[in-house]
Amino acid sequence: MGRRAEREAVEQLLARALAGRSGALVVRGEAGIGKTALLEHARRTADPAGFRVESSVGAESETQFAFAGLHQLCAPLLDRARALPDPQQAALGVAFGLRDGAAPDRFLVGLATLNLLAEVAEEGPLLCLVDDAQWLDQASAQVLAFVARRVAAEPMALVFALRDPTDGDVHPFAGLPELRLDGLGETDARALLAAAVRAPLDDGVRDRIVAEARGNPLALLELPRGAPAQLAGGFELPDVPGVPRRIEDSFRHRSGNLPAETRLLLLVAAAEPTGEVALLWRAAEQLGIAPEAAAPAEAAGLLEIGTRVRFRHPLVRSAVYRAATPPDQRRAHRALADATDPRTDPDRRAWHRAKAVLGTDEEAAAELERSAGRARARGGVAAAAAFLQHAAELTPEPDARAGRALEAAHAKHEAGATEAALELLDIAGAGPLDALQHARLELLRAQIAFHLSRGSEGPWMLLDAAKALAPLDAALARETYLDALDAAIVTGDPGRGVLAVAEATLAAPAPPTSPEPADLLLDGLVTTFTRGYEAGVPGLRRALRALAGHEPPAGAVSDSDSHRWLWLASRTAMAVFDDELAHVLADRHVRLAREAGALATLPAALLVRSVMLVISGEFARASELAAEQTSITASTTAVPLLHAQLILAAWRGHPQETAEIHATFVREAAGRGHDTEVSLAQYALAVLHNGLGDYPAALAAAARAFESDELRHSNLAHSELIEAAARTGQPERAADALDELNSRALASGTRWGLGLAARSRALTSTGPVAEEHYREALEQLRTCRMVSHLARTHLVYGEWLRREGRRQAAREQLRTAHELLSEMGAEAFAARAARELRATGEHPRKRTAQPADALTAHELHIARLVATGATSREVGAELFLSPRTIEAHLRSIFRKLGITSRRQLRELRLP
Numbered sequence: 001m002g003r004r005a006e007r008e009a010v011e012q013l014l015a016r017a018l019a020g021r022s023g024a025l026v027v028r029g030e031a032g033i034g035k036t037a038l039l040e041h042a043r044r045t046a047d048p049a050g051f052r053v054e055s056s057v058g059a060e061s062e063t064q065f066a067f068a069g070l071h072q073l074c075a076p077l078l079d080r081a082r083a084l085p086d087p088q089q090a091a092l093g094v095a096f097g098l099r100d101g102a103a104p105d106r107f108l109v110g111l112a113t114l115n116l117l118a119e120v121a122e123e124g125p126l127l128c129l130v131d132d133a134q135w136l137d138q139a140s141a142q143v144l145a146f147v148a149r150r151v152a153a154e155p156m157a158l159v160f161a162l163r164d165p166t167d168g169d170v171h172p173f174a175g176l177p178e179l180r181l182d183g184l185g186e187t188d189a190r191a192l193l194a195a196a197v198r199a200p201l202d203d204g205v206r207d208r209i210v211a212e213a214r215g216n217p218l219a220l221l222e223l224p225r226g227a228p229a230q231l232a233g234g235f236e237l238p239d240v241p242g243v244p245r246r247i248e249d250s251f252r253h254r255s256g257n258l259p260a261e262t263r264l265l266l267l268v269a270a271a272e273p274t275g276e277v278a279l280l281w282r283a284a285e286q287l288g289i290a291p292e293a294a295a296p297a298e299a300a301g302l303l304e305i306g307t308r309v310r311f312r313h314p315l316v317r318s319a320v321y322r323a324a325t326p327p328d329q330r331r332a333h334r335a336l337a338d339a340t341d342p343r344t345d346p347d348r349r350a351w352h353r354a355k356a357v358l359g360t361d362e363e364a365a366a367e368l369e370r371s372a373g374r375a376r377a378r379g380g381v382a383a384a385a386a387f388l389q390h391a392a393e394l395t396p397e398p399d400a401r402a403g404r405a406l407e408a409a410h411a412k413h414e415a416g417a418t419e420a421a422l423e424l425l426d427i428a429g430a431g432p433l434d435a436l437q438h439a440r441l442e443l444l445r446a447q448i449a450f451h452l453s454r455g456s457e458g459p460w461m462l463l464d465a466a467k468a469l470a471p472l473d474a475a476l477a478r479e480t481y482l483d484a485l486d487a488a489i490v491t492g493d494p495g496r497g498v499l500a501v502a503e504a505t506l507a508a509p510a511p512p513t514s515p516e517p518a519d520l521l522l523d524g525l526v527t528t529f530t531r532g533y534e535a536g537v538p539g540l541r542r543a544l545r546a547l548a549g550h551e552p553p554a555g556a557v558s559d560s561d562s563h564r565w566l567w568l569a570s571r572t573a574m575a576v577f578d579d580e581l582a583h584v585l586a587d588r589h590v591r592l593a594r595e596a597g598a599l600a601t602l603p604a605a606l607l608v609r610s611v612m613l614v615i616s617g618e619f620a621r622a623s624e625l626a627a628e629q630t631s632i633t634a635s636t637t638a639v640p641l642l643h644a645q646l647i648l649a650a651w652r653g654h655p656q657e658t659a660e661i662h663a664t665f666v667r668e669a670a671g672r673g674h675d676t677e678v679s680l681a682q683y684a685l686a687v688l689h690n691g692l693g694d695y696p697a698a699l700a701a702a703a704r705a706f707e708s709d710e711l712r713h714s715n716l717a718h719s720e721l722i723e724a725a726a727r728t729g730q731p732e733r734a735a736d737a738l739d740e741l742n743s744r745a746l747a748s749g750t751r752w753g754l755g756l757a758a759r760s761r762a763l764t765s766t767g768p769v770a771e772e773h774y775r776e777a778l779e780q781l782r783t784c785r786m787v788s789h790l791a792r793t794h795l796v797y798g799e800w801l802r803r804e805g806r807r808q809a810a811r812e813q814l815r816t817a818h819e820l821l822s823e824m825g826a827e828a829f830a831a832r833a834a835r836e837l838r839a840t841g842e843h844p845r846k847r848t849a850q851p852a853d854a855l856t857a858h859e860l861h862i863a864r865l866v867a868t869g870a871t872s873r874e875v876g877a878e879l880f881l882s883p884r885t886i887e888a889h890l891r892s893i894f895r896k897l898g899i900t901s902r903r904q905l906r907e908l909r910l911p
Contacts, residue, residue, distance in 0.1 A: 001217070002188030003038065009179050010042045010159070017125055017157040018049060020888075024148035024158040026133075026173045029181035031244035031315055032218025035161035038181070039129045042159055046127045051157075052120065053127045058135030058162075059273035060318070064387060065347060066380020067095045069140035070113065073128060080119045081112075085877055088112035091597065095139070095378050103379040106139055107636065108597020110146035111880050117147065118154050118882035125155040132314055133162040134171065138382035138415065145172040146599075149635040150881060153888035175637065183215020192217060197224045216243045218313060222250045244315065251312075251319035254300055261293040263320075264328065266302065270320040271332045271355070274348075275308035282339035287331065330356045347371040350387075360396035368394065369404065372411070385411035389424060402431025406441055418448055439468035443480055450487055459488040459501050467507065474509040481508045482522045485529075486568050489710050498709045502529035517546040518565050521572070528575075534747035540576050544569055548584045566592070567601075570608040574714040577745065577753030579616070579785040586612050590625075594878060599636050603629045610644035614651050617787030619825040620852075620911040622648055624861035628879060631858070635880070639668070643680060650684035651788065653691040653828020658684065679708030686720040690727075691828030698724035699733065706737055715744065719756050719789070723796070726763040738764060752789075755780030759793045762800070770800060791820035795833050807840045814840065822847040823911075852910050854896040860910065862889050863897075867906045 006027075013025050027035045043053050056073035074092070081089050091104035092112045120126050130136070130144060148158050165171050184192065189210050213219035223246065255266055268283050281291065297303050302320075303311045311317045321329065334356035340349040350367040357364050372387035388408035395401035409424035421444070428441055443465035450458030462484035469477035488501035505526050511519045520543035528536025547569045566589035573582035589605035592598075606629040613622035626644040633640050642665045649657040665681050683705040689698035702721035711717040718741040725734035738760055745757035755777045762773030774797040781790040798813030814837045821830035834844040852860060865875045872886040879886075894900055897908065 001192055002184045003034065003041075003181075006038055006179060006181065007041055010038060011045055013157050013159070014042065014046055014049060014051070014125075014127065017051075017127070017155050020153055020155050020884075022121075022151035022154040022156040022158075024151065024160070024176050026176045026178045027159060027161040027181060028164055028178055030216065031163055032216045032222075032247050032313065033181045033183065034217045035163075035181060036131055036313075037217070038179075039131055039159060039161050042127065042129060042157075046125075046157075049125070051125045051127045052123075053129065055129040055131070056136075056140075058130070058132040060135045060314070061271070061273050061351075063135055063137050064351070064375075064383045065137055066139045066375045066378050066383035067109070067137065067143075069130070069133075069136040070109075070143055071096045071140075073130065073144075074113060074116060077116055077120050081116055083119050084112055084115050085873075087595070087597075088115060088877075091379075092116065095380075097374070097378055100377075103377055105597040105599070106142055106379055107146060107599035107880070109139075109379065110143040110150075110599075111597055111877070113143055114147045114150050114880075114882055115876070117151075117156060118884055121154045121156045122884070126157075128156070128158045130158070130160045133160040133173065134165070137380070138172075139380045141172040145176070145637070146635055148173065148176055150885075152881065152885040154882055154884050172637070175634075183213075184217060184220075185215065186210065189213065189215050189220055193220045193224070196221045212243075212246065214243055216247070218315075219243050219247050222247050225250065225254065247313075248315045248319040248322075251302065251316045252323045255297070255302055255316070255320050256323060258296050258300065259293070261289050262296045263324075264332070265289050265293045266297050266320045267324045267328055268332045268335060269303060269309050269311070270317045271329065271352070272309075272336050273317070275310060277305060277307070277309055279336070279339055280305070280309055283332070283335040286335040286338050326358075330358060347374060347387075351390075354390055354394055357394055360394050362394075362396055362400075365391040365394040365400075365404070372407075376411070381411055382415040382417070385415050385417065385420075389420070392424070392427065399432045402428045402433050403437060405431070406433070406437055406444075409441075410444055413444060413448055413451075418452065421448060436469075436472045439465060439472055440476075442468055443476075447483075456491050458491060459484045462487055463501060463504050466505075470507070470509045474512040478508055478511065478519060478522055481505045482518060482525075482565075482568075485522065485525055489713055498713075499529055502526050506530065517543055520546055521565060521569060525572070533744050537576050537747050540572055541578065541581075544573050544576070544578065544581050544585065548581060548588060550584075567604055567608065570612070571710075571714050574612075574716070577715065577748040577750040577756070579750070579752045582612050583616070583785065597880075599632050599880065600638065603633050603638060603641050606632075607641050607644045611647055614644070614648050615788050616785045617791065617820070617824040617826075619648065619652065620857075620860060621864075623857040624864070627857035628861060632880065642668075643677070646681060646684045647687070650688040651691070652825050653688065653831070655688065655692065658688050679705050679711050680716075683711055683716050683720065686717070686724060688828065690720060690723055691826065691832065693832055695724050695727035699728050699730070703733065712740070715741070715753075715756075719760055722760040723763055731764040734764070751780040751784040752786050755784065755786070755793070756789060759789070759796065763796060774800065787820065788824065788826065791817050791824065791826065792829060794820065795829060795836075798833070799836055802836055802840055811837065811840045811842050815842070815844070818844045850911065851897045851908065855893060859889055859893050859896070862886060863893050863905060864910050866890065866893075866902055867908070867910060869906070 009025065013023055016023055027038055029035055046053050054073055054076060056069050058069055062068050081092055087108065088111060090099070090101050091108045093099035094101040094104050095109045117126060117128065133141065136144070151158070160173055162171060162173065193206065193209060209220065209223050213223060255263060258266070264287060265284055268287070269280055272279060272283070284291070294305055298305065301312055302316050303309065333352045337349050337352035337356055340352060342349050350371045354364045354368050368387045368391035372384040372391065375383035375387060385408055388404055388411055392401050392404035392408055395404055405424045405428035409421045409428060412421035412424060425441060425445055433441065446458065446461035446465045449461055462480055466477050466480035466484055469480055485498070485501055485505055488498040502525065508522065520539065524536055524539030524543045527539050547565060566585055570582060570585045570589060573585055586605070586609040590602065590609050593602035593605045606625045610622045610625045610629070613625065622644065626648060629641060629644065642661055646658065646661045646665055649661055662681050662685065666678055682701045686698045686702035686705055689695070689701060698720065702717055702724050705711050705717040706721050708717070718737045721737045722734040722741070725731050741760055742757045745753035758773045758777035758780060762770045762777060765773055774793065777793045778790070778797065781793055794813045794817035798810045798817055801810035801813060814833050818830055818833035818837060821833055837844045855863060862875060862879070865878065872883040872890070876883045876886045897905070899905060
């Protein structure tokens with residue numbers, strides 16, 4: 001009634017799904033506003049249209065059971081799971097407790113769910129309905145939100161109904177298309193009330209009910225039933241704040257008039273949200289309740305018992321449970337625990353048993369701890385945290401309670417519940433902890449502090465934790481020292497910078513076993529910062545080769561090690577000017593993250609890979625990965641990482657795009673206190689302004705970038721500062737950068753480093769010496785992967801030759817520079833080369849348009865993968881998309897390229 005626009009929105013969603021354009025809709029509103037009714041309308045509309053309809057309903061007391069909501073939705077579809085790739089089959093099996101295995105990344109579970117639903121949709125359109133989504137367990141909510149953001153070209157629709165979040169809460173479905181249900185208009189409200197109450201109503205009572213209900217349909221149906229005396233006598237209803245609270249009070253009033261046995265049976269049903277009828281009767285038998293006790297509750301319209309136990313509304317469940325006394329609540333849970341099979345459902349039994357405890361109970365706490373272990377093994381970190389927190393509350397012994405609180409804090413932090421983790425740390429800290437536990441507590445406190453602020457105190461808090469761990473757990477201490485050193489590089493505090501942290505790290509204990517790659521990396525970095533670059537390079541290179549799997553101790557490199565340290569290792573490869581290792585490490589990081597479905601870490605891996613591709617002159621591929629990164633962060637609602645997009649826009653010479661990204665970048669970095677990110681933005685501006693020929697602006701930006709420990713460590717800022725200083729006639733401004741670049745290049749001995757240093761010396765030299773350096777730079781850079789720097793060397797050499805009056809020689813260099821820079825898409829630098837060429841009397845040739853220019857970065861990425869012979873399923877697995885979505889993109893790609901087959905795509909020369 002009164003929901004025409006809302007019904008049309010649902011019908012349009014289903015019509016688009018039938019046409020192969022999948023989508024999602026979030027229906028929001030207060031309790032009782034009609035969300036479930038709208039979902040039922042979707043079901044009724046979908047059935048005659050040939051949709052298969054699957055559903056799941058969140059339950060408030062189910063939030064700590066990992067993947068419970070997802071399993072409810074997917075269980076009828078699991079016969080199709082055999083069509084999924086093995087890693088995805090395994091991920092679903094482990095998540096649902098159907099098989100043993102390593103805990104899967106939640107986004108690999110998400111990809112598996114996406115492909116499972118897509119497989120089902122291949123047989124016919126699919127509608128997924130999720131009611132009370134605010135009560136889904138965290139793992140299920142994250143996976144389903146991910147799926148909703150990734151569906152594209154399947155005959156599939158997903159509709160989620162959830163209550164309005166409380167102030168400050170952000171639900172996982174935020175950002176998806178929303179339909180908010182408001183109250184009914186007065187005319188519809190009065191019509192609904194008249195239909196609900198057949199007896200004559202006093203005008204004052206009718207007006208009062210309509211006013212109190214505020215258009216809430218459930219309130220209009222329930223309030224009259226909850227106050228018969230007032231209706232008959234014409235008295236006004238008492239004020240109760242909040243319509244949902246009012247409805248719940250009505251249900252409480254109705255249930256409170258039932259016989260005692262019926263009320264207890266209702267309480268048992270309210271305490272067990274699975275709706276399993278046999279379990280309800282077993283628990284009722286434990287309490288001596290006969291089945292006939294259900295009849296009055298069914299007659300009152302509060303619940304029905306068929307194949308499932310169903311309450312009229314979730315507010316009935318909460319009203320019944322809250323109205324019960326604590327002793328009765330414990331009786332109900334005790335009966336349910338006794339009625340639950342410990343072999344088939346040990347976690348639910350543990351939960352009920354814990355709820356039955358008054359005070360503390362070590363056996364119940366230990367059972368919850370075991371449940372936490374099972375939840376973690378399925379990948380349900382949030383569920384494990386909830387079990388551990390409850391276990392700590394039930395633990396009688398102070399030392400055991402403190403230990404469990406500490407483990408719960410670690411799990412809460414891992415699940416992203418930082419405030420809850422800090423509260424549990426306070427509980428753990430108040431109890432007796434042994435030395436190792438206390439050190440781990442301080443470590444977690446330091447990690448949380450750095451995670452929240454990225455401030456300059458973070459490295460020192462991590463150092464303190466590392467020192468405390470040193471005599472207790474050498475391996476963990478060394479990892480913490482490495483974390484502290486990485487944090488110091490990132491924050492770049494000028495007062496107490498990376499050198500001070502490195503000197504403190506000299507106290508790190510020796511590795512407890514033969515050195516692993518992370519040990520080598522720690523030792524190499526400490527040596528570099530305390531004894532000098534030349535002394536540190538051999539150790540760093542050995543560590544990087546080990547992390548890349550090129551030499552011992554390659555066997556010690558686990559995937560988890562790689563996920564954790566490849567971010568630092570890729571940047572360190574830049575620090576030693578090893579272009580090959582930098583590409584190998586960045587590529588390995590991306591590959592491992594893809595294989596694990598680790599979408600939380602994949603964007604950072606794609607970022608480093610993109611930056612490496614930019615400075616290698618592969619702008620098109622860098623753009624593809626940057627687009628994928630943007631897509632993934634949007635799907636996972638992670639904080640956008642704009643580094644690659646900013647650097648790419650600057651190298652392309654796009655002032656407006658760079659300025660827009662830069663403004664966003666600096667604003668968000670300032671909000672998080674990330675000075676290094678601001679410095680990185682200055683590096684990008686230095687590149688942009690050098691390309692545009694605005695050398696004073698480039699000098700100002702490069703000077704700020706050079707102050708950052710991170711940018712000096714990765715060698716990004718040196719050459720930009722030197723070029724800008726030379727072009728403004730202020731080479732002394734870059735003297736330190738030139739000295740450092742020369743010494744590092746000699747120590748590294750790589751062609752990248754030696755070529756960049758030679759070019760920088762040439763820019764600050766004159767006469768035959770300058771030309772000698774230019775030629776050396778070209779010789780070195782010609783045989784490494786840094787094509788962008790090779791092209792820029794041709795450019796500055798050609799500019800120098802023209803100023804020397806050697807126009808013919810200048811043309812040769814400038815022509816090469818223009819071709820290389822135009823081909824890669826460095827438009828500002830290419831324009832510089834074109835201006836210089838025209839000054840020599842030659843008109844540069846314009847770049848010939850290529851068919852692939854019409855493709856978006858995302859389409860080009862798909863085209864490139866398909867051109868290698870990959871199937872749509874294989875491409876979809878790599879890009880976390882369904883095969884049908886890949887096919888839809890391919891149709892667009894074929895149309896834009898004017899081709900009709902994959903064979904023709906393989907024959908094209910893609911950039």
